[in-house]
Amino acid sequence: MTVRIVGGGLAGSEAAWQAASAGVPVTLYEMRPVRATAVHKTDRLAELVCSNSFRGDKLDNAVGLLKEEMRRLDSLVMRAAEASRVPAGAALAVDRDRFAETITNTLSTHPLVTIVREEITSIPSSSEDQPVIVATGPLTSDALSSELAAIVGQTHLYFYDAISPIVLAESIDRSKVFRQSRWDRSFRGGQQGARVPGATVPGAATSDPDGVACGVDDGQGDYLNCPLTRDEYEAFYRALVEAESATVHDFDKERFFEGCLPIEVMAHRGKDTLRFGPMKPVGLVDPRTGREPYAAVQLRQDNLAGDHFSLVGFQTQIKWGDQARVLRLIPGLEAAEFVRFGMVHRNTYVNGPAVLSETWQVRTRPTLFFAGQMSGVEGYVESAASGLLAGLNAAALAKGEPVSSPPRTTAIGALAYYVSHANPAHYEPSNITFGIIQALDPSAGPGAGRAPRRKKLRNVALSERALADLQTWASTRRRVAIKSAS
Numbered sequence: 001m002t003v004r005i006v007g008g009g010l011a012g013s014e015a016a017w018q019a020a021s022a023g024v025p026v027t028l029y030e031m032r033p034v035r036a037t038a039v040h041k042t043d044r045l046a047e048l049v050c051s052n053s054f055r056g057d058k059l060d061n062a063v064g065l066l067k068e069e070m071r072r073l074d075s076l077v078m079r080a081a082e083a084s085r086v087p088a089g090a091a092l093a094v095d096r097d098r099f100a101e102t103i104t105n106t107l108s109t110h111p112l113v114t115i116v117r118e119e120i121t122s123i124p125s126s127s128e129d130q131p132v133i134v135a136t137g138p139l140t141s142d143a144l145s146s147e148l149a150a151i152v153g154q155t156h157l158y159f160y161d162a163i164s165p166i167v168l169a170e171s172i173d174r175s176k177v178f179r180q181s182r183w184d185r186s187f188r189g190g191q192q193g194a195r196v197p198g199a200t201v202p203g204a205a206t207s208d209p210d211g212v213a214c215g216v217d218d219g220q221g222d223y224l225n226c227p228l229t230r231d232e233y234e235a236f237y238r239a240l241v242e243a244e245s246a247t248v249h250d251f252d253k254e255r256f257f258e259g260c261l262p263i264e265v266m267a268h269r270g271k272d273t274l275r276f277g278p279m280k281p282v283g284l285v286d287p288r289t290g291r292e293p294y295a296a297v298q299l300r301q302d303n304l305a306g307d308h309f310s311l312v313g314f315q316t317q318i319k320w321g322d323q324a325r326v327l328r329l330i331p332g333l334e335a336a337e338f339v340r341f342g343m344v345h346r347n348t349y350v351n352g353p354a355v356l357s358e359t360w361q362v363r364t365r366p367t368l369f370f371a372g373q374m375s376g377v378e379g380y381v382e383s384a385a386s387g388l389l390a391g392l393n394a395a396a397l398a399k400g401e402p403v404s405s406p407p408r409t410t411a412i413g414a415l416a417y418y419v420s421h422a423n424p425a426h427y428e429p430s431n432i433t434f435g436i437i438q439a440l441d442p443s444a445g446p447g448a449g450r451a452p453r454r455k456k457l458r459n460v461a462l463s464e465r466a467l468a469d470l471q472t473w474a475s476t477r478r479r480v481a482i483k484s485a486s
């Protein structure tokens with residue numbers, strides 16, 4: 001009985017800790033320092049490659065809830081974060097060296113953990129008593145990427161994220177936008193997504209094999225349309241071409257695939273390029289004028305997070321401050337609250353809903369788990385949280401115990417559910433948000449389960465319910481474990 005884990009980042013380290021804490025011997029393969037990545041600088045496990053922040057740490061904030069759940073499940077990442085905490089107001093920020101050092105020391109001295117410094121180029125064989133977790137992160141090495149493509153299918157593995165911004169539904173001015181699908185009908189099947197699937201060489205420029213460029217309404221589902229007059233379009237265009245782009249890492253400079261160009265790149269190609277791309281008005285009729293608008297921005301509702309709308313085809317690298325300023329020039333978005341800003345970056349990840357179950361097992365090969373950013377989540381904390389659950393479940397499998405996921409009312413359970421059940425046709429890696437956690441019942445009577453009207457109180461109520469439900473899940477799980485062990 002053993003669990004083998006490939007990748008000693010945030011997800012792999014947490015998974016190793018959880019499996020070893022459950023009494024299962026672990027072999028953890030990490031390729032650094034034998035082989036470097038484009039962003040890691042040290043040979044330590046769980047190195048933070050960029051910011052030193054784990055974001056908000058209060059229960060009125062979804063990532064604060066996720067962290068609290070992880071603490072209650074004895075997360076090593078959370079222990080190390082507390083031990084290396086630095087002042088950062090309401091956020092949890094860490095001394096990155098102490099953080100990675102704490103994790104490296106804890107795992108290297110753990111009697112059940114063996115760390116092997118080696119690049120894994122093919123996925124080890126797995127079985128029920130020897131499950132494997134792959135947690136090789138956004139910069140998964142090229143050799144392993146080819147292997148992954150063979151397992152999950154070429155079209156379910158992506159090498160770049162070209163992420164469109166997401167706004168909160170309640171911050172959209174409904175008096176200025178109208179709900180309509182282009183041509184008022186569903187005119188084609190197929191996929192639409194701001195990502196590059198199936199490139200044989202990681203990083204290669206490839207357009208979507210379905211031929212659907214980013215930013216083209218696929219005619220499926222409802223869209224909110226923000227119509228622009230000529231003057232509004234020109235003001236938006238000027239602001240866009242003058243906005244400052246984020247600096248990109250060297251490995252990112254090779255990207256830019258025609259199917260998923262950032263809006264600012266399109267804008268620099270010509271004043272009307274956007275009007276023939278993501279801002280094309282054709283097939284839309286503004287009910288206030290009875291005419292086709294000069295240009296339009298489409299907002300698509302997330303199928304699971306109903307209060308989130310993404311700006312279709314608006315992948316962008318503009319710096320976040322400028323992004324908010326420029327996008328708020330769009331009619332209807334003047335007071336938009338951004339759940340997530342747009343980004344374009346190198347990111348190896350699978351189409352979670354097409355590949356994974358909510359226990360982080362590969363559906364077609366349940367003795368293999370994916371965790372971390374490559375499993376289709378976004379962010380340090382979310383990566384570690386997926387590693388936590390994958391580690392617990394891999395250990396359970398190795399011991400012949402049942403695997404499970406916490407309910408969707410918890411942040412960890414909601415994340416697992418989102419990754420395995422979102423619409424695969426529009427899949428984009430997600431941070432944890434309250435939007436993907438099962439809503440409180442607005443019709444419930446006073447007391448537990450009822451949704452307070454004020455957002456902050458509603459979020460706290462969601463968190464209280466989540467922690468209670470996590471406790472129930474954890475105790476049931478333990479009972480199950482004790483029962484099957486006896």
Ligand SMILES: Cc1cc2nc3c(=O)[nH]c(=O)nc-3n(C[C@H](O)[C@H](O)[C@H](O)COP(=O)(O)OP(=O)(O)OC[C@H]3O[C@@H](n4cnc5c(N)ncnc54)[C@H](O)[C@@H]3O)c2cc1C
Nearest residue numbers: 007009010011031050051120136137141372373379380383
């Ligand atoms: C440039 C960049 C900046 C980012 N900034 C942030 C940020 O500020 N905040 C945030 O929350 N998230 C950020 N992210 C996302 C961040 O990478 C993830 O949130 C997090 O590190 C993912 O954890 P992980 O365990 O999945 O991957 P990682 O932490 O990257 O760990 C993967 C590990 O696998 C190893 N590995 C890869 N291939 C192999 C192989 N074949 N054999 C053996 N070992 C292998 C790697 O060396 C690495 O140690 C950033 C990502 C990138 C690329």
